[in-house]
Amino acid sequence: DAGVIQSPRHEVTEMGQEVTLRCKPISGHDYLFWYRQTMMRGLELLIYFNNNVPIDDSGMPEDRFSAKMPNASFSTLKIQPSEPRDSAVYFCASSLQQGGNEQFFGPGTRLTVL
Amino acid sequence: SQQGEEDPQALSIQEGENATMNCSYKTSINNLQWYRQNSGRGLVHLILIRSNEREKHSGRLRVTLDTSKKSSSLLITASRAADTASYFCATDPISGGGADGLTFGKGTHLIIQP
Numbered sequence: 497d498a499g500v501i502q503s504p505r506h507e508v509t510e511m512g513q514e515v516t517l518r519c520k521p522i523s524g525h526d527y528l529f530w531y532r533q534t535m536m537r538g539l540e541l542l543i544y545f546n547n548n549v550p551i552d553d554s555g556m557p558e559d560r561f562s563a564k565m566p567n568a569s570f571s572t573l574k575i576q577p578s579e580p581r582d583s584a585v586y587f588c589a590s591s592l593q594q595g596g597n598e599q600f601f602g603p604g605t606r607l608t609v610l
Numbered sequence: 611s612q613q614g615e616e617d618p619q620a621l622s623i624q625e626g627e628n629a630t631m632n633c634s635y636k637t638s639i640n641n642l643q644w645y646r647q648n649s650g651r652g653l654v655h656l657i658l659i660r661s662n663e664r665e666k667h668s669g670r671l672r673v674t675l676d677t678s679k680k681s682s683s684l685l686i687t688a689s690r691a692a693d694t695a696s697y698f699c700a701t702d703p704i705s706g707g708g709a710d711g712l713t714f715g716k717g718t719h720l721i722i723q724p
Contacts, residue, residue: 500652529711538716539653539698552711587652598643599700599712601652 500602502588508608514576517605519588520569529599530563530573531587539587545571578609614642614699614715622721629686631718633699634679640702642675643712644684647696656684656697689722696720 501520509515521528529544543553548565556563560579565571575582585606589599617632633642641660645653659666659675659682666673672685686693696719700712 531714539714541711541713544711589653598655598658599653601645601654603652 500588500590500600502586502602502605504605505603506606506608508610509578510610511579512577513609514574515578515582515607515609517573517586517588517607519571519573519602521571521588521590522600523569525590525592525600527591527593527597527599528565528571529589529591530571531589533585533587533604534583542573575607578607580609583607583609614701614713616697616699616715616718618718619716620719620721622723623689624723625689625691627689629689629693629720629722631684631697631720633682633684633715635682635699635701636680638704639677640704642673642682643700643702644671644673644682645698645700645714647698647717649695653698686720689720691722691724694720694722 500522503518527546530542531539532542533539540555542555543563544551545565561575563573585604587601587604589601591597591599614633614635623629639661641658643658644656646656647653657668657671657673659673661677670687675682696717698714698717700714702712
C-alpha cells in the first residue's frame with residue numbers, strides 16, 4: 497500500500513480564494529482524520545470520519561471550513577474563502593477500527609494564503 | 611480539551627547519549643502513543659502503551675506510563691543523528707463516545723549533534 501496520499505503538497509493562494517485539499521486514506525481503514533499544524537497551536541484535530549460519516553467536527557475553526565468524504569477512498573477539506581491565518585500544514589491520517597489506534601499520517605499539504 | 615504537554619520543548623545532545631522526553635496529560639486515558647515527525651514530513655507512529663501497562667520497549671525506545679501522575683516518558687538509547695526530529699505524545703481519552711480522536715501535544719524538538 498502507498499500509505500495515506502495527500503494532494504497538493506504545496507498550495508499558495510490569495511486571500512478570498514477557495515482552497516480544496518484532498519486525501520486518499522489507506523485501503524481498509526475505517527477512520528479518517530484531518531489535522532492542522534502551526535507553530536503557535538501545534539497539531540489540532542479539525543474533524544474525523546468513521547465509515548465516511550463525520551463524527552466530530554468540533555475542531556473546525558469556522559463555517560469557512562468544510563469537509564466531505566463521499567466514499568471510503570477519498571476525502572476533501574475545503575476552505576472558502578481563505579484567509580492568511582489559515583496558513584498552516586494540513587495533515588490527513590487514517591486508522592483501523594477504533595480512533596484510539598495507531599494513526600497513519602499523510603505527508604501533509606503546506607498551505608500559504610497571501 | 612485535554613492535551614498532552616511534552617517537556618522539554620527542545621533538547622540537544624551528543625550522538626550516542628540517551629534522550630529522555632516527558633509528557634503530561636490531564637484526564638484519564640485508554641492509551642498513550644508517541645509519534646516522530648521529521649522536518650517537512652508527516653507524523654510516524656513509534657509506540658503505543660495502554661493504560662494498564664507501565665513500561666514498553668521497542669528497539670532503542672523505552673516508554674513508561676504512570677497513570678497516577680498522568681505522565682509518560684520516552685527514552686531513546688544510544689541516539690543517532692537520524693533520531694533528530696520532533697517527538698509528540700498523543701492521548702486517547704476515555705469518554706462516553708468511545709471513538710474520539712487523539713489529542714496531541716506540541717512536541718519536543720530533539721537535535722542529535724554528531
